[in-house]
Amino acid sequence: MNVLLVHAHPEPSSLNGSLKDFAVQRLESAGHAVQVSDLYAMRWKAPLDAGDSVAPQTGAPFRPSLDSKHAFENGLQSADIASEQAKLLWADAVILQFPLWWFSMPAILKGWVERVYAYGFAYGVGEHSDSHWGDRYGEGTLAGKRAMLMVTTGGWESHYDARGINGPIEDVLFPIQHGILFYPGFDVLPPFVVYRSGRMDEDRYAAITEGLGQRLDTLFSTPPIAYRPQNSGQYDIPSLTLRPEVSPGQTGFAAHVTREN
C-alpha cells in the first residue's frame, strides 16, 4: 500500500525525527511504498495568501475560499500545493507526525492543511440539499483512505486524562482528527501518542518503538474511530445538530462518536 508521512519537526536528530525514520523503515520493510513530506526540510510556506495562485487576480481583494476554488478549478494552484494534493491522492494511508505545541499542530503543519486543503479538494465538495450538506465528515475526496496522528507531548499522560488539566487527549485532538481528517473523508485511526517526551532513555525508546511498530503493522486493519457520518441521517440538515433520538441529551465532542466504539 502507499503511505504518506507528513512530518513537522525542525530537528532531524529529535525524538520526532528518530520516530519518523523508524516509521519509514518499518513501513518499507512491510512492503509499503512511503513518501515523506518533511515540512521544515522542504521550507514549506506556512501562510495562506494570494501567492497560492500562480495567477492571482490583480487589483481585486484576496478572498481566501473563492480564490482557492478558482485556482483549484483552473489549474492555477502553486506547484507546492498541487504536489501535496497528488501525494494525498496517491496515498492509501496518511500519517501526520508532530510535537503537540500549545495544544495543536505546529504552525508549519497548520499552514500545510490550510493551503493543501483547497476549496473543491477538501471542502466545498459535493451537492448541498435538504438531505446532503456537501461531501464532508465521512465523505469527500479522501474517502476510503486512512489517517493517523503520531504525536509527542511534553506533558504527562495524567495531564491529558479525562480529568487532567490539559483536557482529555481525545478532546484536544478532536479538532484535528474530526475537523481536519474525518472532514474530507478519511477513516481516522486512534492516535499514537508519546507523553513526557523530554524524559527519554533507551528503555523507554525501545518500548515506544515497539508500540509504534505494532500500530504501523496494523495500519490497514485497526478499526477507525467511529465518528458519525454527517449525511447518514443522524444529523438534522441544515442545522447539522444531532437528531433528538441520537444519544439523547449527550453534548460535546464525544457525542459525535458512536457509543459502540
Next chain:
Amino acid sequence: MNVLLVHAHPEPSSLNGSLKDFAVQRLESAGHAVQVSDLYAMRWKAPLDAGDSVAPQTGAPFRPSLDSKHAFENGLQSADIASEQAKLLWADAVILQFPLWWFSMPAILKGWVERVYAYGFAYGVGEHSDSHWGDRYGEGTLAGKRAMLMVTTGGWESHYDARGINGPIEDVLFPIQHGILFYPGFDVLPPFVVYRSGRMDEDRYAAITEGLGQRLDTLFSTPPIAYRPQNSGQYDIPSLTLRPEVSPGQTGFAAHVTREN
C-alpha cells in the same frame, strides 16, 4: 488602558479587516491606547526554528524549548519576537482576531504564539514543587491582563451548538482560550464570535458592530471565564488531575470551569 490587537487575516478589505478597523476606532474613542500587530502585513515568520535566536548554536542540534530558554535568558531572541513580547507586557488587554480555519487559528497566528511564547516568558515560569507546578494556568508572566478572542466562522451557529457537528464553540476554542491564554496567566473573556461570515449584508454588519462595540466598551469589566487555577488546591500535583471532591465524576474541558460561572 493599553490594548494590543493581534490580527491574522490576509485581506484588509475582508470582514475581519473591517472589524479590526472598527475595534481600533472604538477603543481609541474610549481613550485607550491601541497597538495592532497585523501579522500578514508584518510578513510575520510563522515557523519556529533555529533562526529565532540571533546567535544559534552552530553544530549542535536545535532543541525548540531549551534553545528558546537560552535565547530568552541571554537577550539573544530575534528582534521580531522581543518586540511582540514587549507589546504583551505593555498591554492591559490583548485581543486575538482571526477567521477560524480548520477549527483553529490561522497558521501565521499559531506561529506567532509558538515563537513569542518563549520558554521563561510564557512557559517554564516559576518553581516546580509538590504543591506548585510552575506559574501557569492562572499564574504567570501575563497574569493580571485580560484577553479575548474575536473570531469569524463560515459555519452556522447551530453547527457549533452543544450537539452541533463541529462541536460546541466553547470546546473548539478551549485549546486556545485555556491552553494558550489562561496558561500564561491571562484572564480570558468570553469570545466574540461571528458565524456564517460569508453571508453578510449591511443590516447584519450593523448588528455585529453593535454587539462588538458593547464587548469592547466592557473589555475591562466583563467577568472572565471561571477557569480553575492550577495551583489553587483543586488539582492533585504532579498528576494535575482534578481532585476527587472537585466536581465529582465530571470529565472533559467543561470540568475545568467552575460551575458557578
